Amino acid sequence: MNRHALLTPEEMGRADAAAIAAGRSGEALMLAAGRAVAEAVRRRFSPRRTLVLAGPGNNGGDGYVLARLLEQAGWPVAMAPLAPPRPGSDAAAAAARWRGPVVPFAAAEVGRAALVVDALFGAGLSRPLSGDVAQLLRSVRAPLVAVDIPSGVDGATGGILGYAPQAALTVTFFRRKPGHLLLPGRDLCGETVLAEIGLPDTVLEAIAPRAFGNAPGLWRPPLRDSGSHKFSRGHVTIPCGAALPGAARLAAGAARRAGAGLVSLATDDAATAAILRGGEPGLMVTTEAVEHLLEDRRRDPWLLGPGLPPDDATRALLRRVTGAGRMVVADGGALTACAGDPAGLQGAAILTPHAGEFLRVFGDPGDDRLAAARKAADVTGAVILLKGSDSIIAAPDGRAAINHNAPPALATAGSGDVLAGLAAGLLGQGMGAFDAACAAAWLHGDAAQRALAGQPAGSPLLPEDLFPEIGKSLASALPSSP
Numbered sequence: 001m002n003r004h005a006l007l008t009p010e011e012m013g014r015a016d017a018a019a020i021a022a023g024r025s026g027e028a029l030m031l032a033a034g035r036a037v038a039e040a041v042r043r044r045f046s047p048r049r050t051l052v053l054a055g056p057g058n059n060g061g062d063g064y065v066l067a068r069l070l071e072q073a074g075w076p077v078a079m080a081p082l083a084p085p086r087p088g089s090d091a092a093a094a095a096a097r098w099r100g101p102v103v104p105f106a107a108a109e110v111g112r113a114a115l116v117v118d119a120l121f122g123a124g125l126s127r128p129l130s131g132d133v134a135q136l137l138r139s140v141r142a143p144l145v146a147v148d149i150p151s152g153v154d155g156a157t158g159g160i161l162g163y164a165p166q167a168a169l170t171v172t173f174f175r176r177k178p179g180h181l182l183l184p185g186r187d188l189c190g191e192t193v194l195a196e197i198g199l200p201d202t203v204l205e206a207i208a209p210r211a212f213g214n215a216p217g218l219w220r221p222p223l224r225d226s227g228s229h230k231f232s233r234g235h236v237t238i239p240c241g242a243a244l245p246g247a248a249r250l251a252a253g254a255a256r257r258a259g260a261g262l263v264s265l266a267t268d269d270a271a272t273a274a275i276l277r278g279g280e281p282g283l284m285v286t287t288e289a290v291e292h293l294l295e296d297r298r299r300d301p302w303l304l305g306p307g308l309p310p311d312d313a314t315r316a317l318l319r320r321v322t323g324a325g326r327m328v329v330a331d332g333g334a335l336t337a338c339a340g341d342p343a344g345l346q347g348a349a350i351l352t353p354h355a356g357e358f359l360r361v362f363g364d365p366g367d368d369r370l371a372a373a374r375k376a377a378d379v380t381g382a383v384i385l386l387k388g389s390d391s392i393i394a395a396p397d398g399r400a401a402i403n404h405n406a407p408p409a410l411a412t413a414g415s416g417d418v419l420a421g422l423a424a425g426l427l428g429q430g431m432g433a434f435d436a437a438c439a440a441a442w443l444h445g446d447a448a449q450r451a452l453a454g455q456p457a458g459s460p461l462l463p464e465d466l467f468p469e470i471g472k473s474l475a476s477a478l479p480s481s482p
């Protein structure tokens with residue numbers, strides 16, 4: 001079953017329940033979970049005075065198992081329970097086996113520890129942390145290891161319920177949760193380790209997860225066989241206004257490097273055409289009217305936005321191209337041209353809004369950006385690529401992927417034009433809209449990482465710097481064995 005699947009806390013609860021119903025023991029799962037955390041801790045930290053903060057549920061139970069295993073390995077460990085586990089639970093059984101010191105749930109104890117384990121709440125967090133718990137977590141100065149997820153992070157959204165601590169290491173089980181990949185949760189997790197605890201993959205069949213971590217394997221880059229020719233790999237057409245020819249050129253360069261058969265920039269302005277013709281020699285520039293260009297059925301897909309102003313003419317162009325049955329990637333000006341009117345974007349294949357454009361078109365996404373992106377996909381019938389450090393790709397059928405390989409240096413002018421160009425280039429080669437959007441987001445992040453490799457920390461990244469890396473990123477995304 002898909003290793004990229006992400007489980008909401010509710011789905012993870014169902015996975016646990018299904019495994020137990022199929023004969024796994026809850027106690028064995030808890031032992032495996034505690035052992036996985038102990039191993040991850042011992043690999044990264046030397047033995048040191050450790051305090052385990054334990055909540056009343058199974059997350060706390062994992063903490064008791066971990067404490068026992070660390071103590072057996074010779075570590076000085078103390079337990080600080082927030083509340084006793086529910087009698088008869090697996091956590092109560094784990095607590096009963098703890099023979100070491102139990103200390104008050106207090107800042108003085110936290111201050112004495114050289115490592116703090118947060119085993120307070122995991123998947124079962126249902127309301128904001130109380131003031132006392134938040135205050136204690138705020139007092140932690142030592143490195144903090146989170147069991148499953150830092151307490152206070154909402155596993156479904158990555159949002160914070162009241163307060164959540166910064167972890168150096170988070171160990172989660174079976175499958176990651178959206179909150180491990182969505183911000184701010186992802187940053188609070190520190191290094192995230194995914195551990196197998198003996199849950200069989202078959203439990204996922206009934207759950208049928210709908211969210212995924214974005215990576216090759218979730219999609220396949222287009223393969224070029226010897227029979228393919230330039231028209232079978234798409235003819236990406238990018239209309240370009242007079243104001244921003246650079247944006248359209250960046251998008252076109254990216255579409256070519258994604259493997260598009262042909263890429264042409266279309267402008268009705270002679271001066272703009274002259275500027276565009278001074279660009280890459282392989283890039284075609286046409287001054288023919290859009291009506292004529294649309295007569296050529298092979299011109300597909302169209303990228304509308306980079307280099308277009310957010311005005312009524314752009315809106316009309318969008319309607320004309322979608323009306324002609326062409327695949328459209330809508331970005332920049334084409335999105336803002338539909339501010340407050342998502343219906344204006346119906347018929348497009350992929351929309352690539354940043355946070356500001358999303359707000360203008362769809363309204364405030366609120367705390368749950370994943371749900372907001374899915375709703376926007378449902379409303380428009382288009383795949384939404386909501387850009388950010390944790391870009392979300394959502395399809396109208398409810399599938400969603402979270403991208404997590406984009407370095408912060410990618411947040412620079414022109415970067416979005418490259419991303420939109422990649423999406424159009426891949427769409428033209430026959431990838432489905434969801435796959436093309438996922439692949440574009442991943443390639444964009446991977447190419448950026450390659451461009452930055454070996455550079456001093458904090459080096460700037462120009463959108464053009466991605467160009468020489470895109471081919472390598474594509475090659476690395478091909479399955480290693482068929």
Ligand SMILES: NC(=O)C1=CN([C@@H]2O[C@H](COP(=O)(O)OP(=O)(O)OC[C@H]3O[C@@H](n4cnc5c(N)ncnc54)[C@H](O)[C@@H]3O)[C@@H](O)[C@H]2O)[C@@H](O)CC1
Nearest residue numbers: 016029030033057058059121122123124125126127128148
């Ligand atoms: N079989 C299983 O269920 C397994 C679960 N595992 C662990 O179990 C965890 C989930 O266990 P639970 O479902 O017991 O959930 P938690 O351990 O997160 O805690 C749930 C309990 O905390 C209470 N609670 C929720 N939010 C609170 C708040 N803000 N303030 C005070 N109390 C609050 C709830 O009412 C409930 O009693 C996972 O995160 C993981 O660490 C692992 O042991 C692997 C196997």
Ligand SMILES: [K+]
Nearest residue numbers: 118121149151
């Ligand atoms: K936790």
